[in-house]
Amino acid sequence: MNPMRADVVLADGDIVLRLPRRRDARAWGDVRVRNASWLRPWDATLPAPDPSVPTTFAAMVRYNHREARAGRMWSFSVFYSGRLVGQVTLGGVSYGSLRSGYVGYWIDEGVAGMGIIPTGVALVSDFAFSSLRLHRLEINVRPENAPSSRVAEKLGFRLEGARAAYLHIDGDWRDHVTYVLFGGDLPDGVLATFLGSATPSERPPVPEKGDGSDDTGG
Numbered sequence: 001m002n003p004m005r006a007d008v009v010l011a012d013g014d015i016v017l018r019l020p021r022r023r024d025a026r027a028w029g030d031v032r033v034r035n036a037s038w039l040r041p042w043d044a045t046l047p048a049p050d051p052s053v054p055t056t057f058a059a060m061v062r063y064n065h066r067e068a069r070a071g072r073m074w075s076f077s078v079f080y081s082g083r084l085v086g087q088v089t090l091g092g093v094s095y096g097s098l099r100s101g102y103v104g105y106w107i108d109e110g111v112a113g114m115g116i117i118p119t120g121v122a123l124v125s126d127f128a129f130s131s132l133r134l135h136r137l138e139i140n141v142r143p144e145n146a147p148s149s150r151v152a153e154k155l156g157f158r159l160e161g162a163r164a165a166y167l168h169i170d171g172d173w174r175d176h177v178t179y180v181l182f183g184g185d186l187p188d189g190v191l192a193t194f195l196g197s198a199t200p201s202e203r204p205p206v207p208e209k210g211d212g213s214d215d216t217g218g
Contacts (some may be wrong), residue, residue: 017076
């Protein structure tokens with residue numbers, strides 16, 4: 001697999017991650033509108049106008065594909081049994097002597113706590129370490145966001161420290177805590193380690209046959 005492409009697909013069972021496509025506009029809009037109040041406290045905002053930030057879904061798709069081909073960012077849409085339910089982003093990718101990046105994520109409230117996002121983050125982490133040969137990944141979480149911290153901890157990321165006024169979230173500069181994972185920390189891989197240690201309740205359930213109808217492609 002050539003990682004510097006926009007058609008990279010990561011999957012485990014009924015969980016599929018790929019970059020957004022223009023035909024996903026309605027599904028993306030539906031899940032974002034339905035989860036607006038759920039996501040607002042954790043969503044990034046702009047402290048000042050920024051013309052480089054896409055303002056339409058089509059522009060976002062073009063931007064995401066361009067960034068993936070450049071090897072700087074992969075913003076994967078997450079599908080569960082064919083339905084768009086969230087996003088996992090590998091961003092801030094640096095090479096050379098640093099070889100690092102960050103992982104961010106969100107999930108539809110209706111399927112939160114089902115192991116979908118931990119699986120997605122594990123898939124992206126394995127992609128970062130195995131395909132991109134990164135050395136370090138970090139997850140930055142607001143201290144109040146206990147569910148996101150649990151995702152990091154389940155996957156073996158360890159708490160590194162605090163960052164004051166680190167990101168502009170929900171209209172203001174917010175403190176964050178940083179979790180880190182290094183390549184080689186989990187020799188069997190992030191996903192395999194997670195699935196090997198997860199309790200049945202922490203693993204995504206197997207959907208009934210016929211659930212979901214959206215084409216996640218490949």
